[in-house]
Amino acid sequence: MSGPASRREHKQFCDIEGWDTVLNAGGKKVSHHITLELALDDGRILRTRISRPANNDTYGPSLWTAILRDQLDATEDAFWDCVERQVLPPRPGNADSPAAAGLPASLVHQLKGALGLNDADIAVLSKDEAVARMTAFWSQPPT
Numbered sequence: 001m002s003g004p005a006s007r008r009e010h011k012q013f014c015d016i017e018g019w020d021t022v023l024n025a026g027g028k029k030v031s032h033h034i035t036l037e038l039a040l041d042d043g044r045i046l047r048t049r050i051s052r053p054a055n056n057d058t059y060g061p062s063l064w065t066a067i068l069r070d071q072l073d074a075t076e077d078a079f080w081d082c083v084e085r086q087v088l089p090p091r092p093g094n095a096d097s098p099a100a101a102g103l104p105a106s107l108v109h110q111l112k113g114a115l116g117l118n119d120a121d122i123a124v125l126s127k128d129e130a131v132a133r134m135t136a137f138w139s140q141p142p143t
Contacts, residue, residue, distance in 0.1 A: 004064035011054040
């Protein structure tokens with residue numbers, strides 16, 4: 001399928017991917033919308049809101065495009081693969097990635113400053129690889 005989804009399909013996508021319900025300050029579900037969030041391995045937290053009830057009302061095309069881009073961070077194809085075939089959308093920094101655990105900010109700062117690495121270079125390093133690179137750098141005599 002393609003095109004805008006219904007509220008029910010939006011909720012189904014979030015359920016399949018394992019999004020968590022956001023609670024209000026009193027520890028209860030937010031009542032005016034279904035509010036869900038997903039913590040990604042790269043440190044970002046996605047948040048989406050679905051008007052109640054999660055029924056078969058379909059989103060308009062421009063609103064749907066904005067929801068996919070700004071809230072779900074998914075392509076339309078990835079959305080429908082998830083809803084129709086339960087294929088999880090690709091996410092950066094997934095558990096297969098060597099950098100999934102993340103690097104300490106101080107180590108990233110040193111990799112950028114001392115070695116001149118960019119974000120893409122650093123993203124593929126495991127913590128052990130990053131430490132090994134810095135250890136090798138510090139082991140060299142100053143020039």
